[in-house]
Amino acid sequence: MSNTRDQRLAATFVSLADTLVADFDVLDFLGMLTERAVELLEVDAAGVILADQRGGWRPAAGSSENSGLVEVFAAQTQQGPCLDCVRTGELVLSMDLAADVERWPQFAPFATSAGFRAACAVPMRLRDDIIGALTLLRAAAGPVDRDSIALGQALADVATIGILQQRAVSRQEILSEQLQATLYRRTVIEQAKGVLAERGDIDMHAAYTLLRDYARGSRRRLSDVARDLANGDLDAAQLLASDVSRGD
Known part of the structure; x- marks a missing residue:
């Protein structure tokens, strides 16, 4: 190694x-x-x-x-x-x-x-x-x-x-609540990827990369950015044109 x-x-x-x-x-x-x-x-x-x-x-x-x-x-x-x-x-x-x-x-x-x-x-x-x-x-x-x-x-x-x-909660609460919430947020991310892919005419992996890089560059949680994009609170055009999301 x-x-x-x-x-x-x-x-x-x-x-x-x-x-x-x-x-x-x-x-x-x-x-x-x-x-x-x-x-x-x-x-x-x-x-x-x-x-x-x-x-x-x-x-x-x-x-x-x-x-x-x-x-x-x-x-x-x-x-x-x-x-x-x-x-x-x-x-x-x-x-x-x-x-x-x-x-x-x-x-x-x-x-x-x-x-x-x-x-x-x-x-x-x-x-x-x-x-x-x-x-x-x-x-x-x-x-x-x-x-x-x-x-x-x-x-x-x-x-x-x-x-x-x-999480400072019991293991059962983590399994039934925290992980379930994680899976729900994953669904929101899938929706946001679809919005970006359609608006930007790009594949799903490129859409995910843009979404992740934008979240990191703006110091926000990936799931929060995805939620705003899926809800229309964040304009896909803004994200697609962003220097942060493109890594310029």
Whole structure:
């Protein structure tokens, strides 16, 4: 591992541990987790699903807002390594999704058609409470590197502790209220992405990047900016033309 990667990894753990701040945004936090997982773990994509208050599982973040990847992670809430992982609380691996059609008859063909051949899902858990899972995807078939799996689990562990520690309430309240609110805000972000994509004639990933960069540049929470945009309180043209959102 290079010194640069060591430094990046150390910075990532510091960022994931630093959740006790007034403007903590769990969606931006999970987005950072998936993006850093791709950068550090030699995988091609990463995503997180979280528990909702009805006992189901929903996608909460991905390393890209590419429509194909978003659909893959949405499909995982019905079948696949991520769902098996949250049900068992254990690591779930697939070295070749094309050979796992019997295991996951709906998910495996869907994932391979999106360009992914190997998968690894690690639980986001604290003792007996499983709040979700982090899935790592690779375009090439073959085993996911053991060091990458170990680091992925470590990242998931720190992220889980950070989310649970961020609220000074009981664990059950966090699971049923905080995480449910997170999933609701994710729906608002999807609506805002659609507004930007249509107004700017751009793809969904570019729309998400503009939305996130605008929120960071204006020192506002991602979910608050998305809500204002979806409600019409923030003009999409203003955001599209903004130097902050374009990184100029």
